[in-house]
Amino acid sequence: MASSSPAHMLSNPYLYLYTFGSFSNGLFISLRGPIIPELATRVGASSPAALGTYLGIGGVSGGVFAIPTGLLLDRVDPHAVFAAGCVLRALSVGAMPLCTAIWQVNALAVAQGATLPMIGVSIRVCLVRVFHERCAAALNFTMGAFGLASIVAPLAFAALDAAMPVHGAGFDATFAACAACYVALALVASVAKTPDAADDGDDDDGSRNGGSRIVGDELGDEIPILGASLDGARLDAEGGAGERDRGRVDASVAAPLTVLAPMVAYMALNVAGEVTFGSWIFTVARAREGLSVSTAAALTSTFWACFTATRFALGLVPDLRPLTALAWSHVAALSALATLATYWSTPGDASGGWALWTLTGVVGAGTAGLFPNGIAQGSRMFNLTGLRQALFELGAATGAGVGPFLAARWYAESGEEAWTMAASCAGFLAAGAVTLGSALVADVRARGGARRARASGNEGSSSEATAPEMRRPLLDGEVGDGDDGGFP
Structure with missing residues (x-):
């Protein structure tokens, strides 16, 4: 089955866009720890522990803005939300070296936390659209990039800081590089075509493939998504009337x-x-x-x-x-x-x-x-x-x-x-x-x-005629449904 093979998934350019988006979330979160000592010195904190509020606000902000982000994603283009989140993060991260007081850092933490669902939830909404019921592998792969960033970010910061001859220059360079990456990601997300939700499979090609089709890349190529089962069970919420609806969940x-x-x-x-x-x-x-x-x-x-x-x-x-x-x-x-x-x-x-x-x-x-x-x-x-x-x-x-x-x-x-x-x-x-x-x-x-x-409703609306009676040929002289004089 082509649509479920790793090679097919890895050939989809959307996978790498969302993988890098997931990496960017991990990069942002993982950098907050290593930068605390230098940041505390710059804002005049009595000790690094004083910036615990900064870390806490970022996490709380992500939770608070999750629901508004979800409601927004149901009404606007997910790539627009994705790109907006990247721009907001670029601005809030790029401004970190300019902070001279704790309240400024805490204010930026609110904006930075809000970008977590704007990027993360947008990515997952699009992944489900692109890979549909085959999204499990894609979700695992893209979220693996989050963990990779957690490993790479502290090491990269330490290496960059050690390479800079002036104390604190590594701190500035780190945030400048991150801001540039987020701007680039925002540009790619804004120009890439947003994947469409799966269609109803009524087209001929979709019927031949036994499933629905969704947009597969920015060129508009369509990927056949074959019907899947929930470990052997039908997935369609309506019970399904045809093979083409197997594995579908009705959005309504x-x-x-x-x-x-x-x-x-x-x-x-x-x-x-x-x-x-x-x-x-x-x-x-x-x-x-x-x-x-x-x-x-x-x-x-x-x-x-x-x-x-x-x-x-x-x-x-x-x-x-x-x-x-x-x-x-x-x-x-x-x-x-x-x-x-x-x-x-x-x-x-x-x-x-x-x-x-x-x-x-x-x-x-x-x-x-x-x-x-x-x-x-x-x-x-x-x-x-x-x-x-x-x-x-x-x-x-x-x-x-x-x-x-x-x-x-x-x-x-x-x-x-x-x-x-x-x-x-x-x-x-x-x-x-x-x-x-x-x-x-x-x-x-x-x-x-x-x-x-549904079964009860069907029984109530069915004709009183039995199945054999409904299959009985029309007698000579009887008028059929089409008023055709009884001719077949």
Whole structure:
């Protein structure tokens, strides 16, 4: 099946536009940490910790602007929102070296945070349009670029800063280069043709290919998107009257709250587990294992490297089924977290050596596919409008903020027992699995109810004549429907 092959996906120019957009989000977020010491000096902060508000405002702003962005995406061209987000980020990032007071930095944080959903949600809306029910692999691939930026950005900043002979010149050069990249990305997004939503498949070519067609690149070439199944089940919300509608989700069908709400909660819980582990493994491993700063940093990088590599790998899996990817991801991550918590719960025992590094890598690989494949699974349950994508973004932002906070509280109240951190992450992911199961059950019930309602409606509107009577040939002299005197 051509439309589902990695080669077909990799030949689509849209993939690289959105991959670079995802990379730009990771670049922006990952640079905020390394630049704090220099930024604190420039704005006259008493200590780098005083800029914690700057980091917090950026995250909160992203969540606050998620819903307005989603509503906007349902009404205007997604590429216009994408380009506007890039321009706003270029301006707000380019102005950072000019700041001389904390309030100026905090004001820019509001604008910078708003660009996260403007770019991120726009990308995901377009990815679902381009790849339709085959979007799982594309989502994994593009989001892998986010993790790649998280690895590259701090190293690039350090190298640029070291290469500059004047102190602080690397700081200025970093933001100038980032601003230029965002302007270039905005230009490309504005001139590239926005992918159209999938048509209804009524055209002849679409019927021959057994599915709908959508715009495949900026030249307007159309890519046949063959009908897919939800692990063997029909996906079309209307029950489907023809083979050409297989795998389609009717845009006019509302997402039941019993399905949408658990999926939003699923996003929040998964991201909570992922971000909590990535945020605290450095500190907890140092305290528990006695690691040096450089070794703990390498351990953290191992987590993100495995996380990123797994996303890219999932993006190259032919016929990737999101539900299957989610199941294996949960098994891998929960198994590793449970093992790590068991090791750390034994007084005086340490997982140490290869076990700690292996388990950290497995957690990274396991959590990598949860968010992108969760989105792909959502697209198989209901039409992913801009608003619903924004709700996923809001859930993720909430989980990223609340998860590390709750885990830190338990860690502190336990007397800094390392096992509590692993247990917190496992608890988030286990709760996420429960919410996913709830959404799947609700989805099956909603579809079953819709089918029964249609069947009941069809019975009420049908003729009282039996099927054999309807098939009975007209008798001589009887008048048929066309008033043709009884002639066939």
